[in-house]
Amino acid sequence: MTDDELDAIMAKVSRAPIGDDALRALREDQRAPLTDPSVIPTPDFRAGGVVRFHCPRGCGWYHDENPGRDAATQVFRIALPVACTPADVTTAISAEANARADAQRRRIEAALTEHDEREHRGASC
Numbered sequence: 001m002t003d004d005e006l007d008a009i010m011a012k013v014s015r016a017p018i019g020d021d022a023l024r025a026l027r028e029d030q031r032a033p034l035t036d037p038s039v040i041p042t043p044d045f046r047a048g049g050v051v052r053f054h055c056p057r058g059c060g061w062y063h064d065e066n067p068g069r070d071a072a073t074q075v076f077r078i079a080l081p082v083a084c085t086p087a088d089v090t091t092a093i094s095a096e097a098n099a100r101a102d103a104q105r106r107r108i109e110a111a112l113t114e115h116d117e118r119e120h121r122g123a124s125c
């Protein structure tokens with residue numbers, strides 16, 4: 001792509017009106033907290049719903065998770081006000097989902113960190 005072609009594209013983009021929804025999404029994105037850095041590598045997806053996280057150092061060790069099995073076997077309870085609204089239900093379900101995702105992230109990070117400390121002594125290279 002030449003500079004002229006890029007300039008032509010940028011001119012079109014800068015003149016394009018931004019809709020209310022897009023503008024609102026941009027504002028909400030800016031308010032979203034930054035995520036914490038993580039040691040979790042990209043997993044492999046295995047048969048039976050198993051999600052496998054390999055040691056990033058390539059030693060052959062891995063940690064398996066099975067989110068589908070966990071979701072099917074864990075008790076799912078949410079607390080709602082007596083006169084709840086659809087927004088209350090959405091908020092409660094989202095809070096439960098976020099709590100489960102956070103617990104899973106902590107469990108995976110702990111497994112990877114413990115393995116790294118035990119087998120690789122937490123070496124930085």
Ligand SMILES: [Zn+2]
Nearest residue numbers: 055057059061
């Ligand atoms: Zn390892």
